[in-house]
Amino acid sequence: MIRGCRVNIFCRNKRKCEFAAIIMSTGLIIVMYSILIGVHLKIDSVISFKSLRYSDFDPLDINNKSKISNFVISIKHSQLLQSLTPVKENKTIDSHVEFISNQNSSSTISWTEELKPGENMNLKEERYYGEKSDNNNYGINKGSNMGSNVTRSLPDAIIIGVKKGGTRALLEYLRLHPKVRATGPEPHFFDRNYEKGFEWYRQHMPASTKGQLTIEKTPSYFVTNGVPEKVYKMSKKTKLIIVLRDPVTRAISDYAQLASRRPSVKTFEELAFIDNRTKIVDTSWPIIKIGIYIQHLVKWLEYFPIGQIHFVSGENLIKEPTYEMKLVQEFLGLEPMINDSYFSFNNTKGFPCFKKQPNSSRFQCLNRDKGRLHPDLSHSVIKRLRDFYRPFNARIYQITGHNFGWT
Numbered sequence: 001m002i003r004g005c006r007v008n009i010f011c012r013n014k015r016k017c018e019f020a021a022i023i024m025s026t027g028l029i030i031v032m033y034s035i036l037i038g039v040h041l042k043i044d045s046v047i048s049f050k051s052l053r054y055s056d057f058d059p060l061d062i063n064n065k066s067k068i069s070n071f072v073i074s075i076k077h078s079q080l081l082q083s084l085t086p087v088k089e090n091k092t093i094d095s096h097v098e099f100i101s102n103q104n105s106s107s108t109i110s111w112t113e114e115l116k117p118g119e120n121m122n123l124k125e126e127r128y129y130g131e132k133s134d135n136n137n138y139g140i141n142k143g144s145n146m147g148s149n150v151t152r153s154l155p156d157a158i159i160i161g162v163k164k165g166g167t168r169a170l171l172e173y174l175r176l177h178p179k180v181r182a183t184g185p186e187p188h189f190f191d192r193n194y195e196k197g198f199e200w201y202r203q204h205m206p207a208s209t210k211g212q213l214t215i216e217k218t219p220s221y222f223v224t225n226g227v228p229e230k231v232y233k234m235s236k237k238t239k240l241i242i243v244l245r246d247p248v249t250r251a252i253s254d255y256a257q258l259a260s261r262r263p264s265v266k267t268f269e270e271l272a273f274i275d276n277r278t279k280i281v282d283t284s285w286p287i288i289k290i291g292i293y294i295q296h297l298v299k300w301l302e303y304f305p306i307g308q309i310h311f312v313s314g315e316n317l318i319k320e321p322t323y324e325m326k327l328v329q330e331f332l333g334l335e336p337m338i339n340d341s342y343f344s345f346n347n348t349k350g351f352p353c354f355k356k357q358p359n360s361s362r363f364q365c366l367n368r369d370k371g372r373l374h375p376d377l378s379h380s381v382i383k384r385l386r387d388f389y390r391p392f393n394a395r396i397y398q399i400t401g402h403n404f405g406w407t
């Protein structure tokens with residue numbers, strides 16, 4: 001009765017009424033479908049970004065193919081979203097920035113690379129300025145013109161090590177400086193991708209403008225044979241930075257990372273000593289070998305003068321980030337802008353956290369896999385390792401002119 005009444009009110013002619021109903025429902029389906037696609041793209045981008053932290057994602061690692069495709073998809077989605085939202089003048093798009101709040105009311109930072117207005121993700125541009133770089137043996141440092149004086153340059157400075165020394169923290173602190181442009185993931189150019197050539201390397205550097213320093217970090221460079229010569233060939237003026245940390249805690253940190261990725265791995269003691277009874281240290285185990293810093297450093301000194309290498313104390317970078325940053329900025333010839341106001345010690349995390357702008361109230365902390373729990377090792381194991389490293393450490397103190405205080 002009621003249905004009949006409605007039909008009568010809106011459609012006098014039953015066929016016209018059916019036709020109108022079909023048109024309306026088709027329209028409704030199209031609208032809902034578009035909304036769903038839009039939501040899907042947005043969600044997918046966010047999920048992809050969230051799942052890709054620099055710590056577990058190396059886009060240059062061939063074993064990470066699934067992550068690469070995930071990454072590429074997320075970039076495409078973000079580009080699509082960007083093209084729907086025109087970029088306003090002077091607005092910076094953080095294309096790869098990921099700040100995820102965690103339970104401790106701090107945040108987690110992932111790697112960052114910013115796109116400037118007019119710049120896009122296409123790195124294929126092959127035009128050169130033709131300008132011979134002042135610090136590059138090959139004259140290829142300043143590269144493709146991306147418009148409005150934006151270029152990609154080979155690094156002016158490289159954080160070459162040491163693994164688990166605090167290299168990520170240092171790079172993220174340096175990134176706070178307006179005159180610094182830093183890479184996100186580790187490019188691994190000199191140790192894994194050298195055959196791809198300097199142009200490949202340069203294309204993996206962040207966009208920069210004149211006067212800005214380009215900096216990358218790949219801690220494996222410090223211990224990889226042949227890298228000092230290759231860096232020298234790129235530019236003998238490259239400034240080198242090494243974050244040194246007590247080799248015993250460094251080894252434990254490295255092992256903690258290994259165990260978190262391979263839970264079935266042998267115990268630290270089983271791997272660190274040739275024989276657990278005699279406790280002869282196994283120097284062929286990379287986790288031990290990396291900590292014999294002097295052996296690696298001398299290879300760099302064959303190519304670079306000691307004054308061209310800046311040593312950061314990994315321990316002090318945690319205790320007094322401002323002081324260590326003052327020294328690094330001095331070394332890089334930067335105005336000392338990264339000061340106390342950027343840091344706040346987060347007691348829950350047990351590490352300094354930092355803010356992107358001095359006037360911001362929001363502090364960000366490094367990812368949760370920086371500052372992992374270390375396995376408990378017996379005093380005798382620690383003592384044995386300390387005894388082992390002591391003579392090597394003494395030579396490091398001598399050469400660098402700095403007592404790092406590792407006991």
Ligand SMILES: Nc1ncnc2c1ncn2[C@@H]1O[C@H](COP(=O)(O)OS(=O)(=O)O)[C@@H](OP(=O)(O)O)[C@H]1O
Pocket residue numbers: 162163164165166167168169219252253254256317318351352353365366369370371372
């Ligand atoms: N601000 C801040 N937040 C968190 N962690 C910090 C920070 N500053 C230094 N560190 C120390 O950095 C250690 C990781 O070193 P790296 O970044 O060089 O590691 S890696 O080689 O890139 O994997 C990491 O080692 P673990 O504590 O063993 O995880 C930290 O001790």
